[in-house]
Amino acid sequence: MTVALKKPHKSARKPKGDGHLRRGEILAAAERIFIAEGYAGATIRKIADAVGVSSTALYMHFRDKDQILLEISDDAIGQLLAVNVDIAHRPIDAVSRVKLMLEAYMRFALDNPNTYQLVFCGSRDVISKEKQAATADLGDRCFEEFSGPIHEIAASGRLRTGSGESAAQVLWAACHGLVALMITMPDRDWAPREELMQVTLDGLLHGLVTD
Amino acid sequence: MTVALKKPHKSARKPKGDGHLRRGEILAAAERIFIAEGYAGATIRKIADAVGVSSTALYMHFRDKDQILLEISDDAIGQLLAVNVDIAHRPIDAVSRVKLMLEAYMRFALDNPNTYQLVFCGSRDVISKEKQAATADLGDRCFEEFSGPIHEIAASGRLRTGSGESAAQVLWAACHGLVALMITMPDRDWAPREELMQVTLDGLLHGLVTD
DNA sequence: CGACTGTGTGATTCCCGTTTAGTGTCGGGT
DNA sequence: ACCCGACACTAAACGGGAATCACACAGTCG
Numbered sequence: 001m002t003v004a005l006k007k008p009h010k011s012a013r014k015p016k017g018d019g020h021l022r023r024g025e026i027l028a029a030a031e032r033i034f035i036a037e038g039y040a041g042a043t044i045r046k047i048a049d050a051v052g053v054s055s056t057a058l059y060m061h062f063r064d065k066d067q068i069l070l071e072i073s074d075d076a077i078g079q080l081l082a083v084n085v086d087i088a089h090r091p092i093d094a095v096s097r098v099k100l101m102l103e104a105y106m107r108f109a110l111d112n113p114n115t116y117q118l119v120f121c122g123s124r125d126v127i128s129k130e131k132q133a134a135t136a137d138l139g140d141r142c143f144e145e146f147s148g149p150i151h152e153i154a155a156s157g158r159l160r161t162g163s164g165e166s167a168a169q170v171l172w173a174a175c176h177g178l179v180a181l182m183i184t185m186p187d188r189d190w191a192p193r194e195e196l197m198q199v200t201l202d203g204l205l206h207g208l209v210t211d
Numbered sequence: 212m213t214v215a216l217k218k219p220h221k222s223a224r225k226p227k228g229d230g231h232l233r234r235g236e237i238l239a240a241a242e243r244i245f246i247a248e249g250y251a252g253a254t255i256r257k258i259a260d261a262v263g264v265s266s267t268a269l270y271m272h273f274r275d276k277d278q279i280l281l282e283i284s285d286d287a288i289g290q291l292l293a294v295n296v297d298i299a300h301r302p303i304d305a306v307s308r309v310k311l312m313l314e315a316y317m318r319f320a321l322d323n324p325n326t327y328q329l330v331f332c333g334s335r336d337v338i339s340k341e342k343q344a345a346t347a348d349l350g351d352r353c354f355e356e357f358s359g360p361i362h363e364i365a366a367s368g369r370l371r372t373g374s375g376e377s378a379a380q381v382l383w384a385a386c387h388g389l390v391a392l393m394i395t396m397p398d399r400d401w402a403p404r405e406e407l408m409q410v411t412l413d414g415l416l417h418g419l420v421t422d
Numbered sequence: 423c424g425a426c427t428g429t430g431t432g433a434t435t436c437c438c439g440t441t442t443a444g445t446g447t448c449g450g451g452t
Numbered sequence: 453a454c455c456c457g458a459c460a461c462t463a464a465a466c467g468g469g470a471a472t473c474a475c476a477c478a479g480t481c482g
Contacts, residue, residue, distance in 0.1 A: 120392075120395075160414075167410060167414075169389075170411045172388075173385065173388040174389070174415070177387040178380075180384075180387065180388060181383075184332060191380055195377050196377055202418065204385070204415055204418055207413065207418025
């Protein structure tokens with residue numbers, strides 16, 4: 001849409017200058033506001049004001065509001081994916097890899113609550129359908145990276161119950177539930193974070209995997 | 212519009228008559244729309260249209276939109292609480308009670324996805340602060356009803372790891388995570404519901420409680 | 423008969439995301 | 453040198469959300 005890739009001739013008007021700078025400025029401002037005030041607080045007009053342009057200008061660089069915030073989320077989820085890939089390559093046993101990945105996952109969620117909510121708690125009410133394309137894909141790849149070791153464990157017959165797939169989904173869901181609740185109900189008196197995380201991981205792995 | 216059927220010439224003027232009927236009508240219409248279209252879809256205007264009244268009229272009977280939907284949710288959560296109380300009184304061992312309660316909890320969530328999201332996934336973005344008063348309290352009492360048996364188990368020293376409180380929170384969170392993900396990402400290819408629920412419950416209870 | 427009160431309305435306010443139409447500027451192509 | 457079109461941008465407006473205001477009706481009480 002915005003970038004002219006199709007000028008076959010030389011020296012086509014380069015998409016440099018203001019255009020690219022603006023895009024970065026917008027993303028930076030949007031990220032700042034989104035982190036501080038969440039999805040509803042990150043208004044098009046507020047972002048535009050922060051950049052110092054009119055709200056209409058944002059539509060020069062992004063299709064709509066969701067695209068801006070999802071692009072920010074892509075960055076963040078990309079980092080999580082990188083961590084997962086790194087862990088996946090370490091020469092340690094599968095159970096340890098699972099544990100490290102899920103720990104990283106939960107810490108990511110607690111460190112980036114708004115991003116986490118946008119990507120993993122977004123009802124289709126707020127994010128509507130297929131806009132998530134890229135972000136959802138990154139999320140999928142995170143899950144796959146993490147379900148790899150689980151299937152290893154399943155293949156070696158060490159799963160006490162259920163299929164490898166269901167075990168992977170359950171482990172993911174349990175960790176999701178913990179951080180999601182802690183994020184959306186921060187005023188509850190939770191047991192210490194570390195304890196909750198360890199009880200979840202140890203409990204489930206102990207219950208699902210035979211030694 | 213005009214409901215002229217009651218005319219008791221007795222008893223000083225009280226807020227009965229039209230008032231009470233309207234209130235019920237509004238709640239019924241709101242519930243229908245909310246269940247069908249979720250929080251964002253249940254608009255003040257839409258509800259008012261369904262009742263056949265101007266949008267302003269809703270503010271005669273309810274403080275704001277959230278109060279309407281939370282009142283609906285109260286009903287639903289109240290039913291869940293009743294089930295929990297019933298289970299709590301059955302003459303069966305604590306672990307079975309825990310299991311039955313969590314199963315009922317998950318089935319409730321999957322049967323009432325919009326209500327569940329409103330109460331248990333509502334970021335303060337959308338529901339803002341202390342409006343939840345009554346509903347949150349019902350949720351608390353559900354949790355307490357359910358954490359009772361857990362503390363019984365903890366008191367008898369059968370907890371493999373963590374405190375009774377953290378075990379209760381972790382069990383709750385795990386079940387929450389499962390249903391929350393299934394609700395917000397219905398298009399994923401999940402393992403069969405029953406299997407996921409059983410793997411979650413059996414896995415965690417096996418891992419946390421010694422026989 | 424007023425006056426008062428509960429119930430309801432239409433117009434209005436203030437946000438929101440998004441669209442439309444128009445302005446200025448700049449880089450070539452001729 | 454000239455004009456043309458692409459680009460970055462803007463002001464104004466649209467439609468829709470929640471919520472409020474000023475006002476119009478019943479009835480009922482004194």
